[in-house]
Amino acid sequence: MSAVVWLGGWLALPLLGAPLLSHPAYGRFSRVCRAVLSGAAGLAVLSFVQTVSALAGVAWRPLALLLLSAGICGALRAAAGRAAAAAPEEASLDPGRRLALLLSAAGVAIALLATLAGAAGSPDLLLFWGPKAQAFAAARSIDAGFLAGPRGATLHPYYPPLVTNLYALATMAAGSLPWRAAVLTFPLLLAALALALPSALRAAERPLAPAAVSAVVVCAIGLLGAEADVAGNADTMLLLFETLGLVLLLQPRPVEGPMLLLAGVLLAGAATSKVEGLPFVLAAVFFFLLNPGARRDLPGTLFRLLGPAALSLGAWFLFGLLRHAFTRYGEYGSLLDLRWDRFGLVLAQIGRTLWRRGFGLPYLVPAALILASRESPRRLPLAVGAGLTVFLTVTYMLPVAYPELWIEWSASRTFSPLIVLLSLSVRAPEAGSYGASATPPS
Amino acid sequence: MKRATLPLTGAVLLVAAAALRLPHTRQIFRPEANPFCRTLSPFDGPIFALLEQASGKIPPGARVAVEASSRRPAESAYFALVASGMLPGRDVRSASPPPRDGWRPDFLVVLGSRLPEAPVRPVLRSPEGTVWRTSE
Secondary structure, three states: OOHHHHHHHHHHHHHHHHHHHOOHHHHHHHHOHHHHHHHHHHHHHHHHHHHHHHHHHHOHHHHHHHHHHHHHHHHHHHOOOOOOOOOOOOOOOOOHHHHHHHHHHHHHHHHHHHHHHOOOOOOOHHHHHHHHHHHHHHHOOHHHHHHHHOOOOOOOOOOOOOHHHHHHHHHHHHOOOOOOHHHOOHHHHHHHHHHHHHHHHOOOOOOOOOOHHHHHHHHHHOOOOOOOEEOOOHHHHHHHHHHHHHOOOOOOOOOOOOHHHHHHHHHHHHHHHOOOHHHHHHHHHHHHHHHHHHHHHHHHHHHHHHHHHHHHHHHHHHHHHHOOOEEEEEOOOOHOOOOOHHHHHHHHHHHHHHHHHHHHHHHHHHHHHHHHHHOOOOOHHHHHHHHHHHHHHHHHHOOOOOOHHOOOOOOOHHOHHHHHHHHHHOOOOOOOOOOOOOOOOO | OOOOHHHHHHHHHHHHHHHOOOOOHHHHHOOOOOOOOOOOOOOHHHHEEEEEEEEHOOOOEEEEEEOOOOOHHHHHHHHHHHHHHHHOOOOOOOOOOOOOOOOOOEEEEEOOOOOOOOOOEEEEEOOOOOEOOOOO
16 A cells, blocks of 8 residues: 555656646647656656755655645746747657557566566665665655764765655655565656657657657666666666756757756756766756857856756755765765776776676667768767766776776666667758658657 | 658667566566566565565564674675665664674574574564564
């Protein structure tokens, strides 16, 4: 029963973000896509409210947190700015699209079966995500004493709070943390991505077969998730936020204010899901702003895109600082002490690790899409992917004792945004150019 | 459809690879399966199975010592870490090495088949390990 309550509570998340997603600018997305975007945006805001409550020393009361979050989403709608109302593009249910939706469903179903078979459970759920959520639920707040206590060294106390906040709230509602339900978050979040991505991608600039590209993303994440044991940890949540946040930045230029704001809220969700979310967000915003059209209202664009993440992470670090739980990211050493002599070892071990997880297929298939495309790829996702690759490779040269083990354990997950970034790089030919079709893409 | 051919082919390849990695259907739905029984870490499946059962036998507030049969400190320390998360509200410590501050457990959880040396009362026996009452 507690499992049903624990997971069932997640279904209320779209209600939190609904006030924001009722903005007419988001009418271009399908109803189901808007529901997923509402849930993701609502969750990012809810986690922020929980963090600020903990910072203020106010105990969590679920109903008050939910109402406050929905109220903030309503205020965000008012602040989003004006944009023309839009209706979703009709997508014909041709055989290609039908097959793509079927493949996405199969990818999610296989992820569910792998989870039920015990082949995808994340040890990190047992080691720190779950224990932190239980402690926070018992304390009805972010328990700084638990984070800074004797177990602190194994809890990664500075890891951002979104996943533990949500798990803790669900645990408060359910009475205990149902471990078998917690691992189901992997197929559940993958299903949410499968439902939202085709419509979100269809609204992007020059989309190429959105349902089919979405199927590649969903199936690749499903395969990698089972191979790298992600069920119950924060990786799928991070990918959901990153994918939806980035795809909003691929809308036809100039990207409207409401779209930028929603992207900013989703990127805040990414930055507060995992440590790797922050470099992704910074790279996405930096490369987005390299486009001259995006800099016409630079302060407004920066505020919309980075404001939510700055506020969310600011509240988290202020909490850590004031409660003496943590002061910064990092437990693996200083960037000043990089072991450049390990460069070859790091590259080789990253390659081996990516190959071992499904023979590298989750990365090779999206890369093949770009190589086989006759169109030049979108620059933004590729640039973010390149920036992230350099950052992660350099990070793995930090002076840890056993770099091979560290890379073996984490690289397939930390590099997983490349699946999304490579897949979202492909685009259709320009209208009227050679090979362009007048029929809507499937 | 033509534009979708390449991504659809890629998705078919990915689904096929994921399906091939799945265990047999009978093994997916067997009652003793748990979320960690086929993960990369060989310890997590047995540890989860034992602690999930133990959590129903050990009351909140109890002092619990945990130990891996191998008595290797690293394995016992890992077991103690997971146990402290899966047995919330209990004071969980590793029995290898034994605590030096005079701390005495109410329960002993042993991962694996080894039996405790001291005279204790069995509370739970499972293929993954045992739970013992060490004080009345």
